[in-house]
Amino acid sequence: MVDLRRKLLAETLGTALLLAVVIGSGIMAERLSGGNVAIALLANTLATVGGLYILIGVFDPVSGAHFNPAVSAVMALRGELSKAALGPYILAQLVGAMLGAWLAHAMFDMTILQFSTHVRSGIGQWIAxxxxxxxxxxxxxxxxxxxxxxxxxxxxxxxxxFTASTSFANPAAVFGRLFSDSFAGIAPSSAPGFVVSELIGALIGLCIHRALGQPRAGHPNVVESSGEALEEPRSTKRA
Structure with a gap:
């Protein structure tokens, strides 16, 4: 059985690599796009999609590949992650996000320690x-x-x-992007609104799932988690 230390290592590494992909591709896109923001966002999107898909496949067997405190919190509420592991999972994700930002800066010969000045605020972005x-x-x-x-x-x-905020959807991603004054960054003053909105959104997603009822027969989610899932969380993915 995979022990908690290995799960936390997987969450740290997975989140770090995810943020390195998001921020690093943002830096590269900004440098190569010639000021065309749409092209930069497209490049950033494609890199994130590919990187996320691969990272889920690599780390899912170890930790469930959450990479996201909102996901871990919902899994703890559902009994698919032990509540004792929730705090360490979140800490590992936050540390990994920060390290991922620093790794991206190091790869592009940028100042390692920096803070974003990219303000992202407003009701529309919070709803998004x-x-x-x-x-x-x-x-x-x-x-x-x-x-x-x-x-x-x-x-x-x-x-x-399709979202005005370009879909962070992840408090750890918000935290990591605080440390990058790049295309993908977010100013510290904008972070609280994003995090609160994400946590509310996670609860809404859980409520919608429950309102829809159990998936059709044969769907893997028909069988609810057992006590064993507290030790070995099933695949929950991202983001």
Whole structure:
């Protein structure tokens, strides 16, 4: 059985690599796009979709590949992650997000320690974060067996474009992006609104899942978690 230390290592590494992909591709896109923001966002989106899909596949067997405190919190509420492991999971994700930002800066010969000045605020962006996170949790909870990685990555890629906030949908991603004054960054003053919106969105996603009822017969989520799931959380994916 995979022990908690290995799970936390997987969450730290997975979140760090996810943020390195998001921020690093943002830096590269900004440098190569010639000031065309749409092209930069497209490049950032494609890299994030590909990176997320791969990272879920790599780390899912170890930790469930959450990479996201909102996801971990919902899984703890559902009994699929032990409540004792929730705090360490979140800490590992936050540390990983910060390290991922620093790794991206190091790869591009930038100042390692920096803080974003990219203000992202307003009711529209907060609503967008709630929508993005609610949709993410809904996809995670209802994805058919073996398809969650592709569905989560695809949903996040779509949400980059249909949400006003470009779909952070992840408090750890918000935290990591605080440390990058790049295309993908978010100013510290904007972070609280994003995080609160994401947590509300996660609860909305869980409520919608429950309102829809159990998936059809044969769907992997028909069988609710047992006591064993407290030790070995099933695949929950992202984001």
């Amino acid at each position: 974060e709630a929508v993005a996170t609610a949709g993410l949790l809904l996809v995670i909870l209802r994805a058919p067996d073996g398809r969650a990685a592709a569905m989560v990555a695809s949903y996040i890629g779509a949400a980059y474009w």
